[in-house]
Every structure is written in C-alpha cells, then in structure tokens.
Amino acid sequence: MVEKYKKQYGSGLEAQSYLGQNYFTVDRSLIPDFLKLLRDDEQFDYCVDITATHYPKREKQFDVFWILYSFARNERIRVKTQIADGESLPSSFPIWPTADWLEREVFDMFGIKFDGHPCLKRILLPDGWQGFPLRKDYGILQQDKEWVQINLGIESGQ
C-alpha cells in the first residue's frame, strides 16, 4: 500500500511509524483525494477521529489529524497534514458523515475552517464566543469577558 501511493504522489506523501502505529504525512493539496482513496480502495470506512494541534512558532501553525480504521483489515492509521493560520481544508463530510461534529469541534477549538461543511458553527462553546481556546496563545484562565458579562450578567466566569 505504501509503495503504491509513494509512486503515485511522490514527495507529497511520507509514510512513518512510531511505536508500532503507522501514519502518513501528506501535503495539504492531497486532501481530500487521498482520504477518499483510503476509504474507497483501502477500505478505511470508519473515521475514528479528526483533531488538530497548534504550534504557534511554526510557519504552518496547525497539524490536522485524521484517525482512520478499517474493519476489513483490522488496521488503524493516521493521516496528518500541516496548514497555516487562516488556511482552510476541504471537508471530509462527503467521505465520512461522522466528520460533521468532529470538524465542528476542530473549528470551535482551533478556528480551522472546512470548506464544503454543511453547517460549520461552534459546537461546544456558545455561538457568539470570541477566540479559539485550544490554541496555544489562549491562556487557561482567559475567557470572552464581554460574552460572559452580557449573557450571564456576572463580572467573570471564574
């Protein structure tokens, strides 16, 4: 599988393994084609999770992960890509419907936009909230003071 895709995509794709867990690091331009290939040709029909990590010091600030599982192969893999702040990714909702809420959560927590998502709005935080809490530059005690004062009628939520 790895060789086949290496030949097809060349330097845009790298296959790695850490502690026995395999993952692909792919170029942003290969999303969502590569994900679609994994589902259709390699039977990765269950999207376990979509999540991200923030590295504020890097030029491309975000790592986005798709964790996939194949019932037929009993195998789990990860796909990882890097994007810059403000860049968006194509939604994988057409590939796995479960991506709906998972992508909404990534948007809610990191502010990463997914093009083609049917309704990309906040899911855990209230709709009017400012800021994205899981970014590294968002402090642990930080909050949207204005939202708290207007909606809860108190000085601070702490």
Place this chain on the structure above:
Amino acid sequence: MNELKDKSLPHEVSPSNLGSSNLDLDTPDKPYLDSNELIINMGPQHPATHGVLRVILKLDGEKVLGTECVIGYLHRGVEKIAENRTYTMFNPYVDRMDYVAAVSNGLGYCQAVEKLLNIEAPPRANYIRVILTELNRLASHQIWLGTHALDIGAMTPLFYTFRDREEILKIFEKYCGARLTTHAFRIGGCQYELYNGFEKDVKNFLSFFPPKMDEYEALLTGNRIWIDRTKNVGMLSAKDAIALGVTGPMLRASGVKWDIRKAIPYANYKDFDFEVPIGQNGDTYDRYLVRMQEMRQSCRIIEQAVNGIPEGPIMAKVPKVIKPPVGEIYHSIEAPKGELGYFIVSDGSTQPYRVRVRPPSFVNLQALDTMVKGQLVADVVAVIGTIDIVLGEVDR
C-alpha cells in the same frame, strides 16, 4: 405547499443523507414552517435527556422531521486543562468525563501514557484492571437500563438497578476509597494492593448478580409494553452506523461484530474467553438485548479473572518524573459506551503538549437525527435513552 415542502434541510442535500443535524433555523429567506410543521424545544432541563442536552425538534403532527442537538452546557475544557498539568496530575480529571464509568476512562488514559513511555503494566495489575473495568461496565449498563426504562415508563427497573449497583460501588469504595470518580489506576499499574477479602467480595457479587439480571429480564424482555415501545424504534442499519462512526453496543446491535477487546486486545483481554453479542435489526430492542447479554459476558470475564489473579508486583518501573519522548500516540479501549480513545502528543516535557479525547457518547449522539427521523415524538425519548449518553463526556 409543495414548494415549501421541497425546501431541503441541509442534511437532505448531502450525498449520504447522514450526519448533518442542523435545522438552519436562522435563515430568514428560507421559510421552514409549513402549516402543520412545528418547532419545539426539548431540554436542556428535561428529565429524559440524561443531563443538559437540548434537542430542537421539527415536527409534523407527531412525526419527527428533523432534529438539532445543542450541546456544550457542561463544557469544562478538559483538553485545555491537560496541557497545563503534568501527566500524573491529569489522571484524576479523566474520571470526570464519563462519570458513571470512571474506571474505564482511567484505564484508557493510563494505558495511552504507558504506550507513550513504552512500558507495560505487570500481569497482576492487568488482572486487577480487568476486574474493576468490567465491574464498572456492569455499573454503567445498570444506570443505562434503569434510566432508559424509566424514560419509557417502567419505574421498577430503576430501583432494582440502583439497589444492585450499590454492591459494585461498595467494592470500589473498599478498594480505593471512592465510589464514583475512583482514580483507581496509576500510570504503570495500580497504586493499591487488593484489600483482604476482595476475591470473596467479587465472588459473592458474581453469585448475587445473575439472579438479579433474571429479575430485570423478567420485568422487561417479554413485556408487551416494552416491546411495543422499543421494537422497530430508532433503527440504525450497519452501513449507517459505520458511516456515522457509531461504536460500542450500538454498533453491535446493528449486526457488526466488532469489539476492541477482541479486535485490538489491550490489558490481558486475550486471555479470557467471552462472546461478543450482536443484534440483527439495529433497533432499540436489539440494543437492549445486546447490552443485557454484554452484562452476562462481563460476569464471565470477571469470574475467570478473579480465579486467576497472579502474584507479583502491581506497578511497573516508572520514572518519578514522567517525561515521555517526543511523539504522538493514539490508544483506545472498549468503554461501556463505545470506543474511548486518547490521542496524546508529547513534546518531551513533563506536561502533555496535547491530549485529545475521542468520546464515544459524543460521536454516538450524532446518530440521533438519523435514528429518529420519521418516528414519533415519543420515540425521541426512547432513542436518547438507548444511545446511552453521559453529558459529562459529550461536552468534556
């Protein structure tokens, strides 16, 4: 009239017709109210939503046309807290997510960090872990059964299950001092040695519990009202279940024989002999049967484990200061509600760079819309009960 009916909801234009449960109520140029359509609000303070879940229902008479879940009322930012605590300090926090299955949460987290450190818990610790986790699965399923039956109108099972769950909580309390948020495990093994009489307590429970299960089943399994309220309600096909990422008893009730304890065994589950019960129709009744059989299988696992606890240490050699090397790891276990995964990124320091929890309830709840569409409004309550959500885990 027809034109109004043709105005599609977002989930109806999507290719697979699944997943997106957004009613799009705010769009002014899109009339969403037909003469006999009604939008009503359920929750967040509603006894049948198992916490603070709010569901907006779009109804045509008694028929549900669509739903939208509004969640986040219990959001505490567990993932953010993790980034500001050491690996050891974060351990008790995971108990507060799925608080009716705290032991499972702890097991998943401890094993994920162990994997990152490349250590393994000793065999004796694994046996203790399996016994406590399976006991916790029983406790969690008992809460599910009691509340689910109560929502549908059967009040007796609630008293029965809570009475019997007490026996499990007593074992937890004797073992680690806590009943609910147990913090039973540590990274590398268990902190506490088994107390004197632990085996006896567990064996007593094993002889006490199966007759109680017969009691529950006598109340419900053949009960005409129960069957009418659950059969063919909230159907979920295997294909839809996989596409929606549904796991645990819900997936198995749809006919997919998949259990992480068998597929990707962790701890020492491969040493035990147990069946993975599956259903055929993927309706609420099948999910009830699957969970009931699962409880009996858990008893089998506990029985084998308690008779084979080996001697030896209960802690692996773990450095005083936990500093995993740079890397990422994903580890998941079969929690009572489905696949509970931890994705941990280490930057080589004493605090995790990122902890992502893959919550089973959150993903399973997404299937609500698919399951209740076209059903009656009274069935929404039955379906919320059958998903077995814990809002502490949905919102984290």
